[in-house]
Amino acid sequence: MSQHHTGSCLCGQVSYELTGEFKKFFLCHCSRCRKTSGTSHCANLFAPGAELTWTSGAEHIRFYRHPDSNFARAFCQTCGSNVPIDAKARGLVVVPAGSLDSDLDIKAQANIFMGSKGNWDDNLNQAPCFDAMPS
Structure with missing residues (x-):
């Protein structure tokens, strides 16, 4: 079943549309994902055979590949x-879940690379939750 999603960056200069279906949704805790996100993990969706269209700001996109x-x-x-x-x-589009402006029908399926997670990553779900910045 083909789905349609939209997304953008924080400043709004880059936006995109994706037509396809997300088959996998992984939370990656490897050291590289922690470095690039500044958090405990990256949340990535994988859409084999999907079509990605940049609707604005393609000229603002930069690319980094880690050596080796x-x-x-x-x-x-x-x-x-x-x-x-x-x-x-590889025949797929990899989408950072946080870049989406549309809702998802898929839930995270796995936490991966837990062997290299940060030592502070244990029991994050036990920290208190707030709807806004606590005082």
């Missing part, structure tokens, strides 16, 4: 937000 690995990130040069990567050689 398959790790890569596309991001807005203005605000630094991660944006999708069209991995044509």
Whole structure:
């Protein structure tokens, strides 16, 4: 079933549309994802055979590939937000879940690379929750 999604970066200069279906949704805790996100993990969706269209700001996208690995990130040069990567050689689009402006029908399916997670990543779900910045 083909789905339609929209997304953008934080500053709004880069926006996109994706037509396809997300087949996998992983929360990656590897050290590279922690470095690029500044958090405990990256939340990435994988859409094999999807069509990615940049609706604005393609000229603001920059790309980084980590040497000697398959790790890569596309991001807005203005605000630094991660944006999708069209991995044509692999036949899929990788979408940072946080870049989506549309809702998802899929839930995270796995936490991956837990062997290299940060030592502070244990029991994050036990921290108190607030609807806004606590005082």
